[in-house]
Amino acid sequence: MIILGTSSPRRIELFSHFKLPFQILAPQIDEKVDETLYKTPEAVVIKIAKDKLQKICDNTINREDIDVIITADTIVWMDGRIFGKPRDSSNAKEILRELSGKWHKVFTGVCVKIDNEEFSFYEETSVKFRELEDEEIDFYVSTGEPLDKAGAYGIQELGGVLVERIEGDYTNVVGLPLPKLWKLLFDRGVIKRYATRKWSEGEAIK
């Protein structure tokens, strides 16, 4: 069975586009890394994705029915600084004021375990925000949408109206870089292993 190790509704929705049967387990970890050891944004997201994978492995140690586990972590990065999920509303406003009118990068690290072999990779996407008025930022934060999202916005929701340009993989910004993940799963035979007759008949797997 495939386990998607996440509590993110966005990752669950994105992964379901692959039309593979999967189950969800949420990894509860402390998402802190020692920034003196993990100096680049890609090193940080891969490290956290690995910690999430390890947590799922520890929690499923006797489950022989699991052969694939997938975890991911997303951060926003600008001028050498990492923006994760905001602490609270006022922190969300600070982050959005910083991102206003500028380009930033979104990094997602992905960790995949296939039959006891571990793979990890990252994707990066550049996003430019238009100039945002304080009043608009206050309104956006009052919707509550930014609070559970890296960089305090959701490009796939109302936060999309803050974005002027994007360069690169959109799904990576939402939290799971589907093209690179698909390629890995395809090359390693996972897609064909799980694609059922139902799928080839065009019926989506629930």
Ligand SMILES: Cc1cn([C@H]2C[C@H](O)[C@@H](COP(=O)(O)OP(=O)(O)OP(=O)(O)O)O2)c(=O)[nH]c1=O
């Ligand atoms: C930038 C951006 C982030 N996000 C989300 C994706 C992630 O859910 C979240 C980053 O937090 P993460 O810590 O990567 O993930 P999570 O805690 O939500 O889920 P889990 O650890 O259980 O897998 O920010 C968006 O939904 N839209 C966006 O535009």
